[in-house]
Amino acid sequence: MKTRIRNTITLSVSLALMLTPWATLPTDAGTTTTSTQPRPQIVIAIGNSQSMDGDLSGAIMTGSGQLSSGLTSLYNSSSPVNYTVPSGFTPPLTPTSTASAPYTVNQNGTLYDNGASRLNVAKAGIASVLSQYLPSMDFALEDYSTGDSSLYTTWVYYMSPQSGGFQFSNTQTSGNRYVVNPCYQYSSASSSVKSYCTSIANAGLYTSGKLANNQYMQIGSSSDDSSINDVLYSNGNSGLFDTYNGPNPATPYPPNFSLANYESGSIFVSYNSSAPNNGAFGTSPTNAGYVPYSPQVMYAQRGFGYYVQSLSATTGNQAVSMTNLGSNPSSSALTTAMSSFSKKLAPETSNTSSSEIKALAYQSPLAGLVNGAGSTLKNLTASCAGQYVILVTDGLPTLDLQSNAWPPLxxxxxxGYGVNAAFYGIAGNSAYGINNDTGNTGGPVGALDAPNTNDQALIDTIASIQALASKGIKTYVVGLGAGVDSTANPAAYAALNAMAIAGGTGQEYPANNVPAFNAALSSIAGQIFSSIAVSAPVAPTSITGGSLIYTATSNNVPGAIAGHIQAYGTVALPSSSASAPVGTASGAAVWDAGAPSLMPAATRQTALFSTTATSSGAGPGSGTIDTLQNIGNNSSSPNYSPGAFYSPGTFALSANTCVPNISTILAYTFDPSFNTAGDSTPNISGLGFPSGVAGCSYLAGRQLNWMLGGLSPNDHVQYLGPPGNANLLGIGGYVPFARNNSGREKLVLLTSNDGFLYAVDAATGKLVWGWMPRSFLANLQYYTSFQTGQYFDGAFTTTDAADTSTSPQASDWASYVVGAAGGGAYHYALKLSSNGSSTATSAPTPSAQTWGINVAGGSSPQEQAPIIVTVGGMQYAVFVVNTTTGSGSSAATKSTLYEVNVATGQPATGTALSSWLTALPSGTYVNSSLTYVPTTGTLWFGDNNGGVWSLNISGSAPSDAGNATQVATTSPAAAINYVGYTEISGLPYVWAATASEITTFALSGGSSNILWASSGTSGYQPNSSGTLTAVSSTTVMPLQSGGQISAAPVLVNGVLVVPVYVPPSGSTCGAGTGFYDLFDLLTGNLPKITITYKNNAVTNGVIALGAGIPLSPAVYVTPTGTVIYPGSSTPPNTTTPNSISPIQFGGNVMNKPIAWRQY
Incomplete structure (x- = not known):
């Protein structure tokens, strides 16, 4: 707000959307981060209005806790020193703080914002994204164009109840609002507070006793409210004062003032008196449109903030120009580019000359900000990878292109001023200014119906976004905070969705917390490519003529987002050398698992499960299994049948217009198209679904009438046949267990962005079951952002495990799914049911979760599935979780080893499941996937500094973690992404892959020596002094020139298959090209065995896969030998002959356990 009385006093009020930072896109074991050309050009446009100084719930706390000595008593009320650090946020000045941290840090007289303000949250998230993606994308940073900024002191203000003045009490009556009384015990308060409170008492508003002796003050509302999100900006008022004898006029709304008055800035509400006597006092609205008009308003000093005298309505400010780093930028180039962003993304300070982005705009000219982003892109040579704008806003547009102010819709x-808007096909909601537009088909559902809208600021913003779309520039919209989601302001939510529709991205990304913002940016990055393959083709371990093989792809186009798990028939046994080899796809897809006919809503209602609450004394995260219907169905549902596992609190529902109850959550979980026009689900009433809320659709960009959500590159798919692990044959009870389950239904398991681990019948594609971890359920209500959370990112594996080492019987064994989710923050073991007879054909279904371990902020190297090891006849899941404390130069990453019994959730000895890998030096952490050697009981991994390590596994992490030994180091030293181990003729070998080099080591005792290395520049061997030296390509083959190792290498019969991606040159467009480079493991030269692909002998050691990033293949056996299926991020074109064809390897099968598994 702004006043025209006394000095230049301004009050900033803005409706809070809310910002939360981008998270890095998790790196998958099959898709490590690579630098690609062409590079997308992305402008991150951030609306830095004054409300961005507010925290995630609306309170503007910048500068709090740093007052003059006479005002320090206000630390107990209006200007607290510390705050509770929200989950996922690292205070920028005190990164080691965990539970609480100071709002403000004073460094040599300069105050730094250390709080969880929206601006700090946004800056941290954007910095994280830039750090992750600058190697592969170009970025610019845009904010509002402002001028003549000044530093002000800020005041929180409290409005009295409309019935009269403030009331004071030592108890709080239910239904009333209270804050801490800033004058409580003022006779002993700091000097200035004592003086101000004495003046308030002397003014006759309250008796001194009432003012001093009551701890609480009853209010009507506060500027800290999320719907107000404001403070007073001033440099000439008392630190605490009360205004009264007003307001004049009684309200700021018609008939006293009109919308035209608002547009021209003519709104002014005043009070005749103040105490202490500051004279008459009045304010005008800023971008939230709010002016206090209660009988009394009390102002209490808080911190600092900024205000500007000029603000452009038509353009933005280019804070950082677009980078142009080209293919494979050097580390120094990346550091230089990042430094430009870091200066702008530093915390806000009280130094008016510092260059960081400050929250200072008194209105939100989003149309101008979008125009500025468009100007940045217009002046560039467009990348054929596309141009994009990511609009990050904590408020609706409040300034149109003609510089007229508008209150937020x-x-x-x-x-109060009658601002309204209409959205095609959306029902009216007069309480929020939404005009009824149901049945209007003049535009896409949810798009702005401009002729029936009077909000010119919104109309101009949509038009600016549409202008970019007409030039092929997509605009993504991230709404920050409760103020723009459907729970707090349905109109704001609809408006941001309309912006996204205009920008060609379909749906806004609501972000009410740090993880949500990270997930939003991660999802946006993933959508740059419209369709991807998630894995190389998957097949039964043993392939015979006519076997099915399976592909996993995802369409990421907004409005058509869908996952596809497709099965293809394969050719019969070859009749001649000219015949296609066993395992070659033949014909169109036999089925696609996401089809409504295979995964109908009725089946989903009975076959989707989760875990019940953990019993007292049970393993961490363990529980029995029940259907979502039973866990969450409320008593109003016709199918309500309360049982032992009825637990609606698990969903933690915060009801709102579109999600009024848990039944609605279940309805759109079972039927993603629920309540959307065109939903083809039959007999919806018979399913017991509630009546849909008019105007509410829950697809959030997904394909209509498709049941399977999109897949991320970090989701996983795997075939599950009968038990058959040769390494377990000697353990009691395993053979009869395997025999009893030899006829069980064969499944394809997969994870999806819709939050489920699914099992579909491997022959028919029909849904058998789906399981969602209990911790995911509370997020289902956030249907607009749930898929972008990518909750199941991470791989899984299947294993058989016994729950006892004492004379185990068949009944002590079971099959388990053991995996990682949340990028490696969550690990789990899901027990599957067993059959009691070899003639039984029942499918293995979830029967219990034996454990679940969540590490806040954790991640697993390469998002790998846990390694399964057998110790003392029992099976243990071994994995590493990395956690980082601090940020920037003070960031420190620590690796923690976990060893958890698959069946019991316990360690082999003691009680601790994990231990820090103390043997790793400071600054060193596990960076690679893990490899385990059963014959030696040794775990191998690589670190971020080129070190290769080994340690023995006993089932007890505390016993093992301190014994890690560094065995080898790459040359040059670089972060290792993958390691592998093998023995040939009884001698051990290890290989390590960095982003650009593969190295093979021979082991002897506790030492190693490099046999050879290969990069895109040359092949290498050590000279007589042990130094790697470039050698002829006929001695050691080089990797593809300019290539990057994109996925885990695989050893097949003595041949190391290395996936290599070569980006296109900077002057060309395309997706780049994938290759498998084939090396003889011992020499680095051409393979010594016969390799055939599509009936052609591979003689040059290279298989070209075509466009896309190559993925890691799996190894299978056929009647004619060992094969792998090639795969890349580009989905296979199944319309071409032999589009999915195996690569055949001669030589001896080196993985005997695989050969034994006959599915």
Missing amino acids: GSAAGQ
Whole structure:
């Protein structure tokens, strides 16, 4: 707000959307981060209005806890020193703080914002994204164009109840609002507070006793409220004062003032008196449109903030120009580029000359910000990878292109002045200014119906976004905070969705917390490519003529987002050398598992499961299994049948217009198209679904009438046949267990962005079951952002495990799914049911979760599935979780080893499941996937500094973690992404892959020596002094020139298959090209065995896969030998002959356990 009385006093009020930072896109074991050309050009446009100084719930706390000595008593009320650090946020100045941290840090007289303000949250998230993606994408940073900024002191203000003045009490009556009384015990308060409170008492508003002796002050509302999100900006007022004898006029709304008055800035509400006597006092609205008009308003000093005298309505400010780093940028180039962003993304300070982005705009000219982003892109040579704008806003547009101010749609001010909007096909909601547009088919559902809208600021913003779309520039919209989601302001939510529709991205990304913002940016990055393959083709371990093989792809185009798990028939046994080899796909897909006919809503209702609450004394995260229907169905449902596992609190529902109850959550979980026009689900009433809320659709960009959500590159798919692990044959009870389950239904398991681990019948594609971890359920209500959370990112494996080492019987064994989710923050073991007879054909279904371990902020190297080891006849899941404390130069990453019994959730000895890998030096952490050698009981991994390590596994992490030994080091030293181990003729070998080099080591005792190395420049061997030296390509083959190792190498019969991606040159467009480079493991030269692909002998050691990033293949056996299926991020073109064809390897099968598994 702004006043025209006394000095230049301004009050900033803005409706809070809310910002939360981008998270890095998790790196998959099959898709490590690579630098690609062409590079997308992305402008991150951030609306830095004054409200961005607010925290995630609306309170503007910048500068809090740093007052003059006379005001320090206000630390107990209006200006607290510390705050509780929200989950996922690292205070920028005190990164080691965990539970609480200071709002403000004073460094040599300069105050730094250390709080969880929206601006700090946004800056941290954007910095994280830049750090992850600058190697592969170009970025620019845009904010509002402002001028003549000044530093002000800020005041929180409290409005009295409309019935009269403030009331004071030592108890709080239910239904009333209270804050801490800033004058409590003022006779002993700091000097200035004592003086101000004495003046308030002397003014006759309250008796001194009432003012001093009551701890609480009853209010009507506060500027800290999320719907107000404001403070007073001033440099000439008392630190605490009360205004009264007003307001004049009684309200700021018609008939006293009109919308035209608002547009021209003519709104002014005043009070005749103040105590202490500051004279008459009045304010005008800023971008939230709010002006206090209660009988009394009390102002209490808080911190600092900024205000500007000029603000452009038509353009933005280029804070950082677009990078142009080219293919494979050097580390120094990346550091230089990042430094430009880091200066702008530093915390806000009280130094008016510092260059960081400050929250200082008194209105939100989003149309101008979008125009500025467009100007940045217009002046560039467009990348054929596309140009994009990511609009990050904590408020609706409040300034149109003609510099007229508009109150935010759906706010109290918007309602007061009659601001309204209509959205095609959306039902009206007069309480929020939404005009009824149901049945209007003049545009896409949810798009702005401009002729029936009077909010010119919104109309101009949509038009600016549409202008970019007409030039092929997509605009993604991230809404920050509760103020723009459907729970707080349905109109704001609809408006941001309309912006996304105009920008060609379909749906806004609501972000009410740090993880949500990270997930939003991660999802946006993934959508740059419209369709991807998630894995190389998957097949039964043993392939025979006519076997099915399976592909996993995802369409990521907004409005058509869908996962596809397809099965293809294969050719019969070859009749001649000219015949296609066994395992070659033949014909179109036999089925696609996401089809409604294979995964109908009725089946989903009975076959989707989760875990019940953990019993007292049970293993961490363990529980029995029940259907979502039973866990969450409320008593209003016709199918309500309360049982032991009825637990609606698990869903933690915060009801709102579109999600009024848990039944609605279940309805759109079972039927993603629920309540959307065109939903083809039959007999919806018979399913017991509730009546849909008019205007609410829950697809959030997904394909209509498709049941399987999109897949991320970090999801996983695997075939599950009968038990058959040769390494377990000697353990009691295993053979009869395997025999009893030899006829069980064969399954394809997969994870999806819709939050489920699914099992579909391997022959028919029909849904058998789906399981969602209990911790995911509370997020289902956030249907607009749930898929972008990518909760199941991480791989899984299947294993058989016994729950006892004492004379185990068949009944002590079971099959388990053991995996990682949340990028490696969550690990789990899901027990599957067993059959009691070899003639039984029942499918293995979830029967219990034996453990679940969550590490806040954790990640697993390469998002790998846990390694399964057998110790003392029992099976243990071994994995590493990395956690980082601090940020920037003070960031420190620590690796923790976990060893967890698959069946019991316990360690082999003691009680600790994990231990820090203390043998790793400071600054060193596990960076690679893990490899385990059963014959030696040794785990191998690589670190971020080129070190290769080994340690013995005993089932007890504390016993093992300190014994890690560094055995080898790459040359040059670089972060290792993958390691592998093998023995040939009884001698051990290890290989290590960095982003650009593969190295093979021979082991002897506790030492190693490099046999050879290969990069895109040359092949290498050590000279007589042990130094790697370039050698002829006929001695050691080089990797593809300019290539990057994109996925885990695989050893096949003595041949190391290395996936290599070569980006296109900077002057060309395309997806780049994938290759498998084939090396003889011992020499680095051409393979010594016969390799055939599509009936052609591979003689040059290279298989070209075509466009896309190559993925890691799996190894299978056929009647004619060992094969792998090639795969890349580009989905296979199944319309071409032999589009999915195996690569055949001669020589001896080196993985005997695989050969034994006959599915």
